[in-house]
Amino acid sequence: MHADTVPEWVQTRRRTIGTRIRAGRLDADLTQMALADLCDVDHKTIHRIEYATADPSLGLLLRIADAIGVPLADLVRQ
Numbered sequence: 001m002h003a004d005t006v007p008e009w010v011q012t013r014r015r016t017i018g019t020r021i022r023a024g025r026l027d028a029d030l031t032q033m034a035l036a037d038l039c040d041v042d043h044k045t046i047h048r049i050e051y052a053t054a055d056p057s058l059g060l061l062l063r064i065a066d067a068i069g070v071p072l073a074d075l076v077r078q
Helices: 008-027 033-041 043-050 058-069 072-076
Strands: none
Touching: 008 043, 008 058, 008 072, 033 043, 033 072, 043 058, 058 072
16 A cells, blocks of 8 residues: 555554654664664664554564563554
């Protein structure tokens, strides 16, 4: 699905999740590069997730949550 075909409510949720990931990363005193290394992904992927231009898999969200020390539910709750 291209960014221009993503419903606005989905894009809003992506932004919320990205903001929570960024906040958790900063609370954990991690750079995007360090978080990417912990999650075994490219740092550009972390950047795209934080800025709501990527659609991360459940597995990646689980790795991110573990790396920043928060429950997955805290990242995706409404």
